[in-house]
Amino acid sequence: MVIEQEKMQRLATRMVEEEVKGRSPWADARKRFLRNKAAMAGLVILILVALFALFGDMLAVWSNEELDFSVMGQVATMGAPSLENGHYFGTDDLGRDLFSRTVQGTQISLMVGIVGAGIAVIVGTLYGATAGYVGGRTDQFMMRAVDILMSVPYMFVLILLLVMFGRSIAMLFLGIGLISWLEMSRIVRGQTLSLKNREFIEAARATGVSTWKIIIRHIVPNLLGVVAVYATLLVPLMILTESFISFLGLGVQEPLTSWGALISEGAGTMNYGTLWQLAFPLFFFVITLFGFFFVGDGLRDALDPKDR
Amino acid sequence: MTRPLLDVRDLRVTFHIRREGDLPWTQPRELHAVGGVDFSLAPGETLGVVGESGCGKSTLARALIGLVPAEGQAEWIDGKDLIGLSPRQMMKYRNDIQMVFQDPLASLNPRMTVGQIIAEPLTTHHPGLKRAEVKERVKAMMEKVGLLPNQINRYPHEFSGGQCQRIGIARALIVEPKLIICDEPVSALDVSIQAQVINLLIRLQRELGLALIFIAHDLSVVKHISDRVMVLYLGRVMEIASSDDLYAAPQHPYTQALLSAVPVPDPAHDMAASVVPLAGDLPSPLAPPSGCVFRTRCPRATERCAAEVPVLSGAGHQTACHFPGPLTEAEIAFARRTEAA
Ligand SMILES: Nc1ncnc2c1ncn2[C@@H]1O[C@H](COP(=O)(O)OP(=O)(O)OP(=O)(O)O)[C@@H](O)[C@H]1O
Numbered sequence: 001m002v003i004e005q006e007k008m009q010r011l012a013t014r015m016v017e018e019e020v021k022g023r024s025p026w027a028d029a030r031k032r033f034l035r036n037k038a039a040m041a042g043l044v045i046l047i048l049v050a051l052f053a054l055f056g057d058m059l060a061v062w063s064n065e066e067l068d069f070s071v072m073g074q075v076a077t078m079g080a081p082s083l084e085n086g087h088y089f090g091t092d093d094l095g096r097d098l099f100s101r102t103v104q105g106t107q108i109s110l111m112v113g114i115v116g117a118g119i120a121v122i123v124g125t126l127y128g129a130t131a132g133y134v135g136g137r138t139d140q141f142m143m144r145a146v147d148i149l150m151s152v153p154y155m156f157v158l159i160l161l162l163v164m165f166g167r168s169i170a171m172l173f174l175g176i177g178l179i180s181w182l183e184m185s186r187i188v189r190g191q192t193l194s195l196k197n198r199e200f201i202e203a204a205r206a207t208g209v210s211t212w213k214i215i216i217r218h219i220v221p222n223l224l225g226v227v228a229v230y231a232t233l234l235v236p237l238m239i240l241t242e243s244f245i246s247f248l249g250l251g252v253q254e255p256l257t258s259w260g261a262l263i264s265e266g267a268g269t270m271n272y273g274t275l276w277q278l279a280f281p282l283f284f285f286v287i288t289l290f291g292f293f294f295v296g297d298g299l300r301d302a303l304d305p306k307d308r
Numbered sequence: 309m310t311r312p313l314l315d316v317r318d319l320r321v322t323f324h325i326r327r328e329g330d331l332p333w334t335q336p337r338e339l340h341a342v343g344g345v346d347f348s349l350a351p352g353e354t355l356g357v358v359g360e361s362g363c364g365k366s367t368l369a370r371a372l373i374g375l376v377p378a379e380g381q382a383e384w385i386d387g388k389d390l391i392g393l394s395p396r397q398m399m400k401y402r403n404d405i406q407m408v409f410q411d412p413l414a415s416l417n418p419r420m421t422v423g424q425i426i427a428e429p430l431t432t433h434h435p436g437l438k439r440a441e442v443k444e445r446v447k448a449m450m451e452k453v454g455l456l457p458n459q460i461n462r463y464p465h466e467f468s469g470g471q472c473q474r475i476g477i478a479r480a481l482i483v484e485p486k487l488i489i490c491d492e493p494v495s496a497l498d499v500s501i502q503a504q505v506i507n508l509l510i511r512l513q514r515e516l517g518l519a520l521i522f523i524a525h526d527l528s529v530v531k532h533i534s535d536r537v538m539v540l541y542l543g544r545v546m547e548i549a550s551s552d553d554l555y556a557a558p559q560h561p562y563t564q565a566l567l568s569a570v571p572v573p574d575p576a577h578d579m580a581a582s583v584v585p586l587a588g589d590l591p592s593p594l595a596p597p598s599g600c601v602f603r604t605r606c607p608r609a610t611e612r613c614a615a616e617v618p619v620l621s622g623a624g625h626q627t628a629c630h631f632p633g634p635l636t637e638a639e640i641a642f643a644r645r646t647e648a649a
């Protein structure tokens with residue numbers, strides 16, 4: 001029997017020395033996500049929309065505020081989409097370039113969605129995890145506060161706020177941020193309650209890890225799956241809320257615009273033969289919503305394989 | 309006699325149970341999960357704790373470590389009573405008392421690497437340590453419990469149950485505690501792995517001079533590892549004695565019934581003939597029997613057992629029974645008849 005002593009020795013030391021990289025639960029989820037075709041399609045769409053929002057301005061010939069006097073007054077005939085005069089998506093009723101208006105609307109709408117969901121993730125997660133983990137009276141008090149806030153008809157309050165303090169984008173963010181985290185905090189609390197009695201939390205408590213560290217180090221990372229899924233589904237909801245308000249004419253103010261405002265304008269002039277004014281913003285609106293829903297669905301399947 | 313590491317006197321844990329739909333002013337029902345337990349533990353000694361499911365073994369462990377509020381006294385070697393310490397005062401002792409849990413995988417955070425898990429007690433109690441040093445000590449500890457140190461970046465789900473329990477043991481040992489409480493550390497493991505883990509615990513205990521409280525639900529597991537064994541029933545101590553005494557000459561009828569069910573590795577031994585059955589079910593801990601809590605299932609119970617609570621008595625070999633002693637043939641036959649009925 002000839003086992004090369006030296007080689008074996010080297011193998012043995014290498015086995016001990018080289019640190020093996022672990023396969024984290026996140027890596028597993030990523031692999032499942034990458035294999036999900038619908039989710040990947042959604043992701044590609046979202047990336048394209050984001051690129052459009054970020055770099056669309058560079059392609060635009062016209063700025064979003066300029067009026068093109070050559071088409072003014074005859075938008076229905078001269079303002080149609082064309083490559084020659086640089087109005088790729090045509091112009092709106094006033095002769096402004098719809099392409100750069102759509103780029104800007106996309107920026108605003110995406111921002112509203114992402115900021116709203118971001119607030120929900122940060123505030124909702126910490127609030128819900130604290131309430132659930134601390135429990136007792138603190139929990140009762142914190143969750144009753146959420147109940148009360150949720151029982152307020154928020155659309156009504158938001159509209160009131162916008163009417164009272166004037167329409168500004170800051171007000172819009174504030175209003176949407178105020179409501180977005182409520183549902184999230186409830187979901188997170190429920191999850192925390194079921195995590196709280198797991199043995200690894202008990203192990204951490206037994207060695208004296210502080211409450212705050214347990215929440216941050218043990219509870220929150222185990223919640224992130226649910227939070228990520230809910231957040232991706234929350235973005236389109238925020239976009240819808242903003243669009244609805246803008247559609248009512250209470251959202252962002254000219255010269256700023258958003259999908260909702262553009263769709264509203266487009267719908268208003270539908271009967272004059274300028275369908276492109278509705279079609280382009282609507283197209284972006286719809287594919288983005290679909291994109292987010294597909295990605296959210298894919299995330300859920302990837303993070304919770306048992307669910308299928 | 310040397311000072312005991314831990315001296316527990318009349319330790320009680322009472323849970324207040326509220327039923328669904330109770331009005332706010334109704335008195336909650338009291339559940340005495342641990343009802344006055346006494347024992348002492350010398351440094352480096354192993355105490356086995358045995359009892360049926362629900363008899364308060366885990367609750368006892370959790371009370372000692374300050375995870376549930378308890379009454380009574382648990383004096384540490386430095387003279388401090390651990391019961392009722394504020395969280396800040398308790399912090400010092402959390403380093404000296406560590407715990408190993410029943411479910412190996414569930415006691416490890418699935419989102420943390422093995423290195424992070426084992427290091428957590430260390431970084432909690434010695435926040436000043438350098439990263440490299442922590443890693444060094446974690447690796448040394450992994451080696452000690454029989455894990456490959458190069459697996460430090462792996463996640464719990466990549467390990468088997470036995471390996472996960474080794475991770476749990478490494479986490480408990482890393483801060484060099486004086487006492488480790490093992491709450492059924494092998495119940496969730498295969499029999500062959502059980503022996504490995506128990507042998508590991510025995511080896512580490514000898515090397516490091518640890519005291520162990522080893523909880524199990526049957527007597528066969530603790531026999532190997534314990535210096536002394538305590539038998540619990542409905543949160544009360546039935547019998548406590550040195551391991552040799554307890555297995556050779558059990559005095560309490562409950563201990564004898566438990567022991568008769570332990571498999572004997574002797575082909576000539578007839579299990580069916582030797583088992584003393586326990587009549588009836590475990591009474592609800594919400595409404596324990598009066599007097600001796602075991603009397604409802606005891607073949608020797610008399611009126612006195614219903615009236616008077618037996619105290620734990622005896623020197624060395626202590627028994628809480630009015631009529632201790634080996635069961636007679638007649639009593640065993642009586643137990644069989646009531647079981648069959
Ligand atoms: N947090 C709690 N609130 C109310 N009752 C509890 C609580 N924890 C335990 N109990 C009750 O206390 C009793 C003892 O439970 P414990 O978990 O200590 O038993 P155990 O001996 O560890 O059982 P097992 O072998 O199943 O682990 C049980 O009747 C249980 O229902």
Ligand SMILES: [Mg+2]
Nearest residue numbers: 365366367491
């Ligand atoms: Mg238990």
